Amino acid sequence: MVYSMSENKQKNSFFSVIKDFPAAVWSSVFRHNLPHTDLGRSQTSFTNFFLHIHPVKVHKHTLKPWFTMGLGLISLFLFLILTVTGVLLMFYYVPSTTQAYDRMLDLRGSVAFGVFLRNMHRWSAHGMVAAVFLHMCRVFFTGSYKKPREFNWVIGVLLFLVTLFLSFTGYLLPWDQLAFWAITVGTAIAGYAPVVGDQMRFILLGDTTVGQEALLRFYVLHVAVLPLVAAGLIAIHFWRIRKDGGMSRPADADVIETNGAAPVETEAIPAAAPVMAMAAAGNGGIDFIEKRRYGVQGLVRGPFTKVGNVPDNSVYSYPNLLLAELFVFILTVLGVLVISFFFNAPLEEAVNVLHPPNPAKAPWYFLGLQEMVSYSAFWGGVGVPGIEVLILLLVPYIDRGQKGVGKWFAKERLLANTLFMTFVVVNIVLIIIGTFFRGQNWEFVSPF
Amino acid sequence: MSDKHNAHDSEGNSEPISRRKVLAWLTSMGILGSGIVTLFSNLVFIKPRATYGQPSRFAIGTPNEFPPGTRIALGAQKVAVVREGNKMAAISITCTHLGCIVGVAETGFACPCHGSRFDQDGNVTGGPAPKPLPWFELSLAPNGQLEVDKSKQITAGKWFTV
Ligand code: HEM
Numbered sequence: 001m002v003y004s005m006s007e008n009k010q011k012n013s014f015f016s017v018i019k020d021f022p023a024a025v026w027s028s029v030f031r032h033n034l035p036h037t038d039l040g041r042s043q044t045s046f047t048n049f050f051l052h053i054h055p056v057k058v059h060k061h062t063l064k065p066w067f068t069m070g071l072g073l074i075s076l077f078l079f080l081i082l083t084v085t086g087v088l089l090m091f092y093y094v095p096s097t098t099q100a101y102d103r104m105l106d107l108r109g110s111v112a113f114g115v116f117l118r119n120m121h122r123w124s125a126h127g128m129v130a131a132v133f134l135h136m137c138r139v140f141f142t143g144s145y146k147k148p149r150e151f152n153w154v155i156g157v158l159l160f161l162v163t164l165f166l167s168f169t170g171y172l173l174p175w176d177q178l179a180f181w182a183i184t185v186g187t188a189i190a191g192y193a194p195v196v197g198d199q200m201r202f203i204l205l206g207d208t209t210v211g212q213e214a215l216l217r218f219y220v221l222h223v224a225v226l227p228l229v230a231a232g233l234i235a236i237h238f239w240r241i242r243k244d245g246g247m248s249r250p251a252d253a254d255v256i257e258t259n260g261a262a263p264v265e266t267e268a269i270p271a272a273a274p275v276m277a278m279a280a281a282g283n284g285g286i287d288f289i290e291k292r293r294y295g296v297q298g299l300v301r302g303p304f305t306k307v308g309n310v311p312d313n314s315v316y317s318y319p320n321l322l323l324a325e326l327f328v329f330i331l332t333v334l335g336v337l338v339i340s341f342f343f344n345a346p347l348e349e350a351v352n353v354l355h356p357p358n359p360a361k362a363p364w365y366f367l368g369l370q371e372m373v374s375y376s377a378f379w380g381g382v383g384v385p386g387i388e389v390l391i392l393l394l395v396p397y398i399d400r401g402q403k404g405v406g407k408w409f410a411k412e413r414l415l416a417n418t419l420f421m422t423f424v425v426v427n428i429v430l431i432i433i434g435t436f437f438r439g440q441n442w443e444f445v446s447p448f
Numbered sequence: 449m450s451d452k453h454n455a456h457d458s459e460g461n462s463e464p465i466s467r468r469k470v471l472a473w474l475t476s477m478g479i480l481g482s483g484i485v486t487l488f489s490n491l492v493f494i495k496p497r498a499t500y501g502q503p504s505r506f507a508i509g510t511p512n513e514f515p516p517g518t519r520i521a522l523g524a525q526k527v528a529v530v531r532e533g534n535k536m537a538a539i540s541i542t543c544t545h546l547g548c549i550v551g552v553a554e555t556g557f558a559c560p561c562h563g564s565r566f567d568q569d570g571n572v573t574g575g576p577a578p579k580p581l582p583w584f585e586l587s588l589a590p591n592g593q594l595e596v597d598k599s600k601q602i603t604a605g606k607w608f609t610v
C-alpha cells in the first residue's frame with residue numbers, strides 16, 4: 001500500500017506529466033506489479049478487490065485436487081455462466097403465453113448465437129443441479145459439516161433448494177409441452193401440503209391453473225428473486241468458509257512443533273500489520289492460539305501469527321489457489337461450450353392444454369420425486385421430501401462426533417456415511433426408474 | 449435526548465438505563481410489529497384478487513349438439529360431456545392426482561401422467577389418484593343452452609335429464 005507511492009519526488013514538469021500519464025493511470029488502478037516476493041504475494045490478496053476474497057495463505061491440504069474435487073467451484077462458475085447467458089437471453093425473451101414459444105423458435109431462426117446461448121443456459125442449469133448435489137455428497141463423505149461448519153452446511157442445503165427452484169421456474173419459460181405439463185404436475189404437488197397447500201399453489205400460480213399469470217410469476221422468480229437469493233446465500237457461504245478456518249482437514253494435516261522456537265521475522269511481516277488490526281475485532285483468536293492451527297484463516301484469526309514464523313503447511317494463495325481456481329474455471333467453461341456445441345436443448349411442440357405428452361415427465365432431477373408421487377401424491381410429493389430436507393438440515397446437529405473430519409470415507413464415520421450413501425443411491429435409483437423404466441401412462445417398461 | 453442519557457450514565461445512575469431499556473423494548477416491538485404488517489400486506493398483495501382464467505359457469509351448447517352415446521372432452525373448459533339416452537352429465541377431466549388432463553375413452557378415463565385410471569363414471573380403478581373425478585352441476589338455461597357450473601360439484605351418478 002504505502003510502500004509503492006513513495007518513489008517519485010521529482011518536479012512535475014509539463015513534459016513529465018505527459019510522459020508519466022499512462023504509468024500513473026496504470027498504477028492508480030493496479031497498485032502492484034505482478035508480485036515476485038512473498039510480501040507482494042500477500043499484498044495481492046489483500047489489496048485487490050477481486051482477490052481479497054482469498055486468504056493470504058492456504059493450507060496445502062486444501063489444494064489437493066481429490067479432496068474437494070473442485071465441485072463447489074464448479075457450482076459457482078456454472079452459476080456465473082447461467083447469470084451471463086440468462087441476462088443475454090432476457091434481451092429476446094417475452095414472458096407471455098402467446099409469445100414465449102415463438103421467441104424460442106426465433107432463437108433458432110433469427111438470433112445470432114441464439115441456439116448456442118440457450119444450449120449453454122440449459123446445459124449449465126442441468127450441470128449446476130448435478131454439481132451442487134455432488135458437492136453436498138463430498139462435504140458429507142469427508143465429514144466436513146462438523147463443528148464449526150454446522151451452519152455453513154445449513155446454508156448449503158438452502159442453496160441446493162434454491163438451485164432446484166431456479167431450475168424449476170426456468171423450466172416453464174419456453175412454454176412448450178414439456179414445460180407446461182412438468183409445471184402442472186409440480187405445482188399440484190405443492191397443493192398437497194397440509195393446511196396451506198391450496199393457498200400456496202394459488203399464490204404460486206396466481207390463478208387456479210397454469211396460465212399467463214403463472215408464466216409471469218415464474219419469470220419474475222426466475223430472473224430476479226431467486227438469483228438474488230442465491231447470490232446472497234453464496235456470499236454468506238463463502239464468508240463462512242473463511243471465518244470457519246478454511247476447508248476442513250484431518251487433524252494430522254498440520255502437526256506443528258510448539259517447542260517455542262522464536263518467531264523468525266521475514267520480509268512479509270509488514271503485510272501482517274493490517275491483518276492484526278483486523279484480528280483485534282474478531283473473537284476467534286483464542287481458539288486459534290490454543291490449537292496452534294494455521295489455516296486459510298490463520299492471518300486474520302491469530303493476532304500472534306505472522307507469515308513465516310510457523311513451520312509451514314501453507315502456501316501463498318497467489319498464485320497457488322488462484323491457478324487452481326482458474327484451472328477449474330477453464331474446465332467448466334470448456335465443458336459447457338463443448339456440450340452446447342454438440343447437443344441442442346430440447347424444445348417440444350407448443351403448449352396444448354388438452355393433451356399432455358404421454359408419459360409426461362419432469363426434468364431428470366425431479367423424476368425421483370415424480371416416481372414417488374406415482375405411489376402416493378402426499379407422501380411422494382410432500383411427506384418424504386419434506387422429511388428428507390428436514391433431516392439434511394439437522395445432520396450437523398445430530399451427528400456431532402469430531403472424528404474423521406477431513407478424510408474421505410473415514411472409518412470412524414462408517415455408520416453416517418452408510419446412511420447417507422443409502423439416501424444417495426435410493427434417490428439415484430428412483431431417478432433411473434423414472435427416466436428409463438416408465439413409459440405410456442407411467443407403466444413399467446423395460447428399456448432393453 | 450441522547451445527551452441526557454450520557455450525562456446520567458456517567459453518574460452511574462441506573463434509572464436512565466431502565467428508561468433506555470424500555471425505549472429499546474418499545475423500538476424492538478415497533479420494528480417487529482411493522483415487520484409482521486409488512487409481511488402480511490405483501491402476502492395480501494401477492495395473492496391475486498381477480499383471476500383472468502375461465503369463468504366457473506359457462507354454456508356448452510344445446511342438448512341436440514350432444515346426441516346419445518356422446519363422450520367428448522371440452523378442452524378449454526376441462527370437462528367431459530357424457531350423454532346416455534336422455535341422461536347427461538359433465539365430468540371433470542382434470543386428474544385428481546396432480547392435475548393432468550385425462551384422456552376420454554369408451555371404457556372410461558386414463559391419465560397419461562402417472563397412470564391413474566377411471567371408469568366411465570369417473571371412479572378410480574387404478575393408479576395413484578386419491579379421489580374420483582368430480583361431477584359438475586348441469587342445467588338448462590332459458591335460452592336452451594346447457595350450462596355447466598364448475599363451482600358446484602354434485603354426487604356422481606346424479607344425471608341431468610334432457
Ligand atoms: C442460477 C441458476 C439458474 C438456473 C439453474 C436456471 C435454469 C433455467 C432453465 C432450466 C431454463 C429453461 C431453459 C430452456 O428451456 O432453454 C431457463 C431459462 C431462462 N433463464 Fe435461467 N437459470 C438460472 C439463472 C438465470 C439467471 C440469473 C437469469 C437472468 C438474470 C436467467 C434467465 C433466464 C431466461 C430469460 C430464460 C428463458 C430462456 C430459455 O428458456 O431459454 N436464468 N433457466
Ligand code: FES
Nearest residue numbers: 543545546559562
Ligand atoms: S396427474 Fe393423473 S396420475 Fe398423476
